[in-house]
Amino acid sequence: MLGLDKKDWTLLLIVAVLALAAPFILNPFPAGSELAQFNAGYPDLMQRFAIFGIFAIGFNILFGLTGYLSFGHAAFLGVGSYSAVWMFKLLSMNVVPAILLSMVVAALFSLLIGFVSLRRSGIYFSILTLAFAQMSFNLAYSVLTPITNGETGLQLTLDDPRILGASATADGSIPVTNLFGLEMRSTFELEIGAWLFQFNAGYYLCAVIMLLAFYAAMRIFRSPFGIMLRAVKSNQQRMTYTGLNPRPYTLAAFVISGMYAGLAGGLMASMDPLAGAERMQWTASGEVVLMTILGGAGTLLGPVLGAGFIKYFENIFSKINDNVLHGWFSFLPDGLEDLLVSIVHPFVGKGWHLTLGILFMLVVIFLPGGLIEGGQRIVRLFRKKKAPRGEDADHHPKETPHVAE
Amino acid sequence: MDAILLQILNGLDKGSAYALIALGLTLIFGTLGVVNFAHGALFMIGAFCAVTLSKFLTLSFETVDPTKTDFLGQPLKVKTPYVEAWFGPDFGGALIDWAVPLSILFAIPVMITVGFVMERGLIKHFYKRPHADQILVTFGLAIVLQEIIKQVYGANPIPTPAPDAFRGSFDFGVLLGFDPSVIIYPYWRLVYFLFAAVIIGAVFAFLQFTTFGMVVRAGMADRETVGLLGINIDRRFTIMFGIAAAVAGLAGVMYTPINSPNYHMGMDFLVLSFVVVVVGGMGSLPGAVAAGFLLGILESFASMNEIKSLIPGIDQIIIYLVAIVILLTRPRGLMGRKGVMED
Numbered sequence: 001m002l003g004l005d006k007k008d009w010t011l012l013l014i015v016a017v018l019a020l021a022a023p024f025i026l027n028p029f030p031a032g033s034e035l036a037q038f039n040a041g042y043p044d045l046m047q048r049f050a051i052f053g054i055f056a057i058g059f060n061i062l063f064g065l066t067g068y069l070s071f072g073h074a075a076f077l078g079v080g081s082y083s084a085v086w087m088f089k090l091l092s093m094n095v096v097p098a099i100l101l102s103m104v105v106a107a108l109f110s111l112l113i114g115f116v117s118l119r120r121s122g123i124y125f126s127i128l129t130l131a132f133a134q135m136s137f138n139l140a141y142s143v144l145t146p147i148t149n150g151e152t153g154l155q156l157t158l159d160d161p162r163i164l165g166a167s168a169t170a171d172g173s174i175p176v177t178n179l180f181g182l183e184m185r186s187t188f189e190l191e192i193g194a195w196l197f198q199f200n201a202g203y204y205l206c207a208v209i210m211l212l213a214f215y216a217a218m219r220i221f222r223s224p225f226g227i228m229l230r231a232v233k234s235n236q237q238r239m240t241y242t243g244l245n246p247r248p249y250t251l252a253a254f255v256i257s258g259m260y261a262g263l264a265g266g267l268m269a270s271m272d273p274l275a276g277a278e279r280m281q282w283t284a285s286g287e288v289v290l291m292t293i294l295g296g297a298g299t300l301l302g303p304v305l306g307a308g309f310i311k312y313f314e315n316i317f318s319k320i321n322d323n324v325l326h327g328w329f330s331f332l333p334d335g336l337e338d339l340l341v342s343i344v345h346p347f348v349g350k351g352w353h354l355t356l357g358i359l360f361m362l363v364v365i366f367l368p369g370g371l372i373e374g375g376q377r378i379v380r381l382f383r384k385k386k387a388p389r390g391e392d393a394d395h396h397p398k399e400t401p402h403v404a405e
Numbered sequence: 406m407d408a409i410l411l412q413i414l415n416g417l418d419k420g421s422a423y424a425l426i427a428l429g430l431t432l433i434f435g436t437l438g439v440v441n442f443a444h445g446a447l448f449m450i451g452a453f454c455a456v457t458l459s460k461f462l463t464l465s466f467e468t469v470d471p472t473k474t475d476f477l478g479q480p481l482k483v484k485t486p487y488v489e490a491w492f493g494p495d496f497g498g499a500l501i502d503w504a505v506p507l508s509i510l511f512a513i514p515v516m517i518t519v520g521f522v523m524e525r526g527l528i529k530h531f532y533k534r535p536h537a538d539q540i541l542v543t544f545g546l547a548i549v550l551q552e553i554i555k556q557v558y559g560a561n562p563i564p565t566p567a568p569d570a571f572r573g574s575f576d577f578g579v580l581l582g583f584d585p586s587v588i589i590y591p592y593w594r595l596v597y598f599l600f601a602a603v604i605i606g607a608v609f610a611f612l613q614f615t616t617f618g619m620v621v622r623a624g625m626a627d628r629e630t631v632g633l634l635g636i637n638i639d640r641r642f643t644i645m646f647g648i649a650a651a652v653a654g655l656a657g658v659m660y661t662p663i664n665s666p667n668y669h670m671g672m673d674f675l676v677l678s679f680v681v682v683v684v685g686g687m688g689s690l691p692g693a694v695a696a697g698f699l700l701g702i703l704e705s706f707a708s709m710n711e712i713k714s715l716i717p718g719i720d721q722i723i724i725y726l727v728a729i730v731i732l733l734t735r736p737r738g739l740m741g742r743k744g745v746m747e748d
């Protein structure tokens with residue numbers, strides 16, 4: 001059904017259940033308890049999970065399938081954000097036209113950049129995309145200030161025209177983003193015992209779009225087009241010799257992944273209607289590379305996992321300060337407690353990037369397949385114990401007599 | 406004419422920094438075939454060598470001077486650096502004043518060690534892996550190094566002044582027969598340019614006129630054959646990595662008076678240096694140097710008011726624009742060799 005086989009359906013269903021039940025799953029600790037700081041079930045963070053999930057899924061279509069490492073993908077995200085905010089300023093506060101426009105603009109922008117950058121491959125491609133992204137970033141900061149509002153970032157104001165909506169609400173404040181009247185920031189709170197669960201309209205919009213994006217990526221992975229992209233990665237020369245021109249395929253992949261980034265940017269602006277140039281900086285492009293590699297490039301689920309992993313730990317780690325650490329190690333004798341705190345201190349709080357860098361290096365060195373490969377290895381370890389040499393049977397078929405006996 | 410000359414001079418110091426970093430990048434790429442995204446971090450570590458030494462030299466102890474009082478009426482506390490107490494105020498003061506140039510002596514062994522450890526400990530294991538993996542792991546390393554520096558030295562730039570003798574500017578125009586005070590040029594920038602020229606010359610001379618350099622050049626051209634001749638080329642390439650790290654580090658040491666070092670200076674320079682390497686041609690040493698100076702000077706021309714009013718924003722994007730044009734018209738860069746990075 002819908003062009004998926006049974007295995008893919010299971011995967012899609014698992015992702016769907018996880019995404020839709022996220023407010024429950026990510027909130028395992030009762031509010032107010034000691035462990036409540038590890039809860040991730042609040043709207044802002046969950047939205048970021050879904051949005052960066054979309055961004056990473058899109059990046060993976062380019063990098064995971066074709067092997068082209070782009071260091072400038074944040075530019076498309078930034079362009080998407082800007083166009084969405086402009087839509088809010090000029091047309092209405094409905095998110096649908098904003099998201100659609102951000103995808104279209106990102107597609108055009110990536111078509112332009114991709115057309116030029118894809119003439120080269122390998123490191124040259126990385127540098128070209130990096131150069132384009134830095135150029136857009138610098139321009140957004142300086143000359144394009146009328147469009148981007150420079151350093152301040154593009155914001156909504158009370159005197160925006162908003163043709164199909166009101167410039168200001170009845171009580172004189174800026175209207176909020178909505179989906180046909182459903183406000184993005186409206187949150188339904190459910191209290192069960194000591195637990196407080198929050199169901200946010202914006203998060204559910206992001207989650208549904210992420211599921212659609214995931215489904216689309218799945219179809220791309222399984223399609224003949226996806227196989228062509230893999231062919232580009234494994235041996236482009238051979239592909240050319242068989243009479244196929246790889247350029248249209250890679251360009252299509254580049255534009256598709258640019259549209260994903262634009263979609264993520266548009267959603268980001270829909271949740272919080274402002275856009276700044278720093279979203280386009282190359283560190284932001286580096287972040288999506290980290291997410292994809294950490295989760296597992298070339299796998300379906302990997303990028304989503306990586307995005308969730310990085311965003312979750314960024315949030316949690318940066319909250320841990322020395323007081324929290326002292327609380328944790330308080331059961332130890334004083335000297336030992338101080339020693340442990342001073343050892344852990346550089347890696348938490350503001351030192352989160354250090355942990356991330358180390359983790360990333362370890363993954364690239366020991367687990368090139370990312371978290372997904374790690375999971376597979378663990379599963380294989382258990383399977384091997386249960387059924388010894390089960391796998392070998394396929395790889396080393398038994399000798400069969402050449403002549404039938 | 407004088408305006409043009411002034412812009413060329415202004416571009417020289419930035420161009421020198423680009424050229425030195427790009428030279429190291431190209432050395433590493435040409436010998437080991439590794440794309441080193443952590444090279445900017447080496448530049449930064451060099452700069453922080455200078456910071457460390459100047460902090461170390463100004464370590465001081467406090468004494469109470471009972472004859473004077475401060476504005477609160479308390480006895481004045483006088484800080485005396487240890488070096489001044491040990492070597493006398495004249496020599497000690499001179500040592501502190503000359504901290505940045507002295508850091509060169511300190512930075513060379515440090516940077517060579519860092520380079521060795523990096524190559525033997527990490528990069529060695531990535532020769533056989535795809536270029537994308539090399540980029541990723543060195544990118545991770547760059548993040549780690551930069552965060553460590555941030556933890557140790559804090560996030561704010563640390564001013565590290567040049568020696569008194571070089572602190573002012575001088576009237577360069579008079580030397581060339583222009584009107585006075587048309588071309589004013591800070592001494593230290595001139596020192597930086599001369600220093601860069603000496604280092605670049607030394608690296609080229611080392612490669613061109615020593616037996617060691619000859620073997621390295623042969624290895625760059627055909628590593629396998631040199632290995633088959635019974636020469637331990639890997640060891641020599643490791644040494645070249647150390648030298649490349651030292652070149653980047655020295656560029657950083659001398660750059661500190663021009664721009665106060667902070668933890669992300671490496672990344673800022675890295676992106677531009679990669680563009681420089683690609684413009685110069687991957688694997689070409691003269692190309693890297695030429696492109697470094699060329700782009701530095703172009704950048705300074707683009708920031709002239711006359712040009713900015715003609716094409717607004719050009720100063721922000723000129724380097725990237727040049728890189729894009731060069732890559733699309735001359736795919737191998739200005740002086741790129743055939744067969745490098747074309748797999």
